[in-house]
Amino acid sequence: MNLTVLAITADFILERATITWSEVLFGIxxxxxxxxxxxxxxxxxxxxxxxxxxxxVELAAMTRGEPTRDVVHKLAESEGPRDFALIRGKWLYLTLAWVFEHRHAYADPLQKVEAVYADFERPPEIESFVRHTAMAWPGLETKEANEQRLYDRWSEYLRMHRFATDLCGNEALAFVGKLRELGSDGERWETEYVDDSSGEIWVLYYPESGYHGGGFPRVRKKA
Incomplete structure (x- = not known):
């Protein structure tokens, strides 16, 4: 990536996503x-x-400023093969979420979106709020109204693509297997779990519940 250089923090990620070491390596x-x-x-x-x-344990004991890539690479290798498209999709979401939350720090946040669009090889799912690709839409009365429409679409993308930060499939089931079940909602195909060590609540859910067997399970942190 050439245009987008950020400093996304661990706290920001942990508030929004579960993350694998392969994904951490991509971020580095x-x-x-x-x-x-x-x-x-x-x-x-x-x-x-x-x-x-x-x-x-080794990584956690490192001092600030010490190079971490080699250890993260070992951890990523221990996870086995990963779907690169899913990794990129999660980072597209996290990058756009970071820029949106810090948009007041940029002279032109929509220009930053254009840089993200270029660096992630023009993903079609964000074209509706990339300024030069959204020009095909009918214009509104003022420049301000047109830009607000882009911000609204950006916000909607973040809301709709939150699922991209979740663990899915066997990873989701393995993750909740380490937690304590609190209860289930059969109509919504959701089960809540608690991590007794941290108090965090996690939700196992089936976004494709209309499919036979409920589709692919996912797990997300409860907001």
Whole structure:
């Protein structure tokens, strides 16, 4: 990536997503993560889980400013093959969420969206709020109204694509298997779990519940 250099923090990610080490590695390699974010993520995992790998312990013990990529790479390799498209999709969401939340720090936030669009190889799912691609839409009365429409679409994308930050499939089932079940809602195909070590509430849900067997399970942190 050439245009988008950010410093997304561990706290920002943990408030919105579960993240694998393969995804952390992507964030490091593409200069999207804050310098010490990997250390903070390891410390969060160490405090939340009773059993972690020696590499997580090593990463959590690193001092700020110490290079982390080699250890993160080992952790990513231990996860096995990953779907690169899913990794990119999660980072597209996180990058746009970060820029949106910090939009007042940019002289032209919509120009930043254009940079993200270029760096992520023009994903069609965000074309509706990329300024030069959205010009095909009928114009409104003022420049301000047209720009507000782009911000509204951006906000809607973030709301609709929150699921992209979730664990899915067997990863989701393995994750909730370590938690304590609180209760289920059969009509909504949702089950809530609690992490007793942190108090965080997680929801296992089936967004394709109309399919046979409920479709693919996903898990997300409860807001």
């Amino acid at each position: 390699d593409n200069r999207l993560l804050a310098p010490d974010a990997a250390v903070d993520l390891a410390r969060a995992r160490l405090s939340a889980q009773k059993a972690v790998s020696p590499e997580v």
